[in-house]
Amino acid sequence: MDTIARVLPKLPQDIVTCDQDIVAAYTTDFRRLYSGSARALLRPRDTAEVQAIVRACAEAHVPLVPQGGNTSYCTAATPSRSGDELIVSLERMNRVRDLDPGNLSVTADAGIVLSELQRAADDAGLLLPLSLGSQQSCRIGGNLSTNAGGVSVLRYGMARDLVLGLEVVLPDGALYSELSPLRKNNSGYDVKQLFIGAEGTLGIITGASLKLTRKPQQTITAFLAIRHIEDLSGILDAAQRETGEAITSFEYISETSLQLLLASRPDFRRPLAEPADHYVLMEASTSSSALNLEEASTQLLAALMESGLVTDGTIATSGQQAADFWRLRENIPEAEVHHGGSVKHDVAVRTSRLAAFVQAASKIANEDRPGAILSVYGHVGDGNVHFNVVAPRGVSAPEFKARFEEEVSPKIYELAFDMGGTFSAEYGIGRVKLDLLARLGAASKVDIMRLVKQALDPKGLMNPGKVIPSFN
Numbered sequence: 001m002d003t004i005a006r007v008l009p010k011l012p013q014d015i016v017t018c019d020q021d022i023v024a025a026y027t028t029d030f031r032r033l034y035s036g037s038a039r040a041l042l043r044p045r046d047t048a049e050v051q052a053i054v055r056a057c058a059e060a061h062v063p064l065v066p067q068g069g070n071t072s073y074c075t076a077a078t079p080s081r082s083g084d085e086l087i088v089s090l091e092r093m094n095r096v097r098d099l100d101p102g103n104l105s106v107t108a109d110a111g112i113v114l115s116e117l118q119r120a121a122d123d124a125g126l127l128l129p130l131s132l133g134s135q136q137s138c139r140i141g142g143n144l145s146t147n148a149g150g151v152s153v154l155r156y157g158m159a160r161d162l163v164l165g166l167e168v169v170l171p172d173g174a175l176y177s178e179l180s181p182l183r184k185n186n187s188g189y190d191v192k193q194l195f196i197g198a199e200g201t202l203g204i205i206t207g208a209s210l211k212l213t214r215k216p217q218q219t220i221t222a223f224l225a226i227r228h229i230e231d232l233s234g235i236l237d238a239a240q241r242e243t244g245e246a247i248t249s250f251e252y253i254s255e256t257s258l259q260l261l262l263a264s265r266p267d268f269r270r271p272l273a274e275p276a277d278h279y280v281l282m283e284a285s286t287s288s289s290a291l292n293l294e295e296a297s298t299q300l301l302a303a304l305m306e307s308g309l310v311t312d313g314t315i316a317t318s319g320q321q322a323a324d325f326w327r328l329r330e331n332i333p334e335a336e337v338h339h340g341g342s343v344k345h346d347v348a349v350r351t352s353r354l355a356a357f358v359q360a361a362s363k364i365a366n367e368d369r370p371g372a373i374l375s376v377y378g379h380v381g382d383g384n385v386h387f388n389v390v391a392p393r394g395v396s397a398p399e400f401k402a403r404f405e406e407e408v409s410p411k412i413y414e415l416a417f418d419m420g421g422t423f424s425a426e427y428g429i430g431r432v433k434l435d436l437l438a439r440l441g442a443a444s445k446v447d448i449m450r451l452v453k454q455a456l457d458p459k460g461l462m463n464p465g466k467v468i469p470s471f472n
């Protein structure tokens with residue numbers, strides 16, 4: 001009998017699904033870059049069931065692929081084509097275990113959808129400051145396993161910065177549980193950090209304690225037209241100073257990205273009367289109702305326009321208008337899909353080098369592929385730019401993308417590397433950036449990662465083929 005056939009009968013049958021009509025939805029990634037296969041999908045309801053699965057699979061040498069919302073941008077949550085792996089979806093583990101307003105913390109199952117956990121915090125008059133475009137689908141375990149970024153990193157940090165405690169089922173089925181939401185805990189190595197950003201290769205996260213913050217009493221959302229991309233860091237600096245470090249988001253949108261969006265969504269409107277080459281969507285917030293953030297923001301905008309750094313700008317006068325600004329930013333990836341999809345370069349450099357990176361990368365792309373559409377946008381307040389390239393009109397998108405990825409993308413990643421940056425700012429490695437990690441990762445990093453993997457998962461059963469170049 002094969003190993004999978006030996007494992008499945010040992011598990012509670014109501015957590016096992018072999019119906020391929022159901023399993024199929026879990027074997028292809030969100031962007032449809034990769035389709036794998038799995039004979040069964042396992043959907044445990046609690047940590048004990050996750051342990052039972054992992055123990056049985058460890059004993060029989062069956063590899064597992066943990067899955068949250070399956071929104072990974074690097075096919076990290078999809079099984080290989082071999083059919084030898086089982087998928088463990090955490091979707092049935094979706095409870096809030098404890099919300100402590102006095103401690104500003106929440107403890108929840110790893111399978112809870114991010115927007116649902118945000119809602120639970122909101123109902124308690126608090127804010128979970130993790131926010132990304134996929135928040136209606138992605139799940140906390142996935143967010144932590146990818147160390148997700150998003151639009152509030154500037155103020156609150158990456159997902160790892162929000163974690164107070166973690167519960168993880170280790171590759172042999174043992175439980176690491178350090179869930180207490182303590183603000184200070186120097187009792188030995190900070191073991192939980194190992195699992196954050198590990199993309200399911202070191203264990204299955206089953207629960208997490210996260211920091212909450214006070215809910216903003218005032219939020220200012222502004223849309224600015226920028227004369228020169230080189231001025232971005234100066235504008236951010238002025239904004240932080242004038243608002244008392246209240247900036248939560250500082251998002252760049254190029255005119256090219258906006259044009260792609262408006263062409264695919266005729267129901268969307270330009271927020272400013274005249275087109276410009278560069279825009280910033282900026283948000284500031286404070287939990288104070290005494291400070292006058294509106295006055296500070298209005299003065300800031302006036303000063304930026306007087307200095308010529310900003311050529312036009314508007315501050316949203318209603319929640320609806322603020323939401324309309326955000327819809328522009330959030331729908332750019334969809335607009336790229338509408339135009340045949342993009343080659344994505346999720347790059348970060350120092351904020352002080354960001355403009356130089358965009359200019360040099362644009363030069364490379366324009367020289368190599370004249371007519372390519374450069375959809376550049378991103379979380380530039382964190383030095384993170386999505387340098388995305390769409391096929392010129394009339395050119396076959398799949399062919400263009402494949403050749404660009406092979407022939408031009410390496411030059412763009414090397415440029416980021418030469419400028420002291422990274423080839424993966426927030427999406428991770430998955431199976432699509434293994435070669436980049438091997439080539440452009442920090443010295444000795446892959447060696448250390450292998451040692452950690454060997455120590456925790458010597459059989460190589462946790463999400464094989466992802467993150468660690470050629471393990472086992």
Ligand SMILES: Cc1cc2nc3c(=O)[nH]c(=O)nc-3n(C[C@H](O)[C@H](O)[C@H](O)COP(=O)(O)OP(=O)(O)OC[C@H]3O[C@@H](n4cnc5c(N)ncnc54)[C@H](O)[C@@H]3O)c2cc1C
Pocket residue numbers: 030065066067068069070071072073076077090110131132133134137138139140141142143144145146147148149150151198199200201203204205206333426427463466
């Ligand atoms: C429209 C859109 C916008 C996006 N915007 C952003 C953005 O702004 N910033 C950003 O960082 N990302 C973004 N992403 C990428 C993606 O949403 C994030 O990486 C997200 O954190 C993945 O969560 P998930 O639950 O979907 O994880 P999945 O895709 O299911 O899994 C991702 C990885 O985590 C592992 N994993 C999942 N759950 C667990 C668990 N419980 N234990 C151990 N391992 C686990 C998987 O094996 C896989 O390796 C975006 C994606 C989309 C589609």
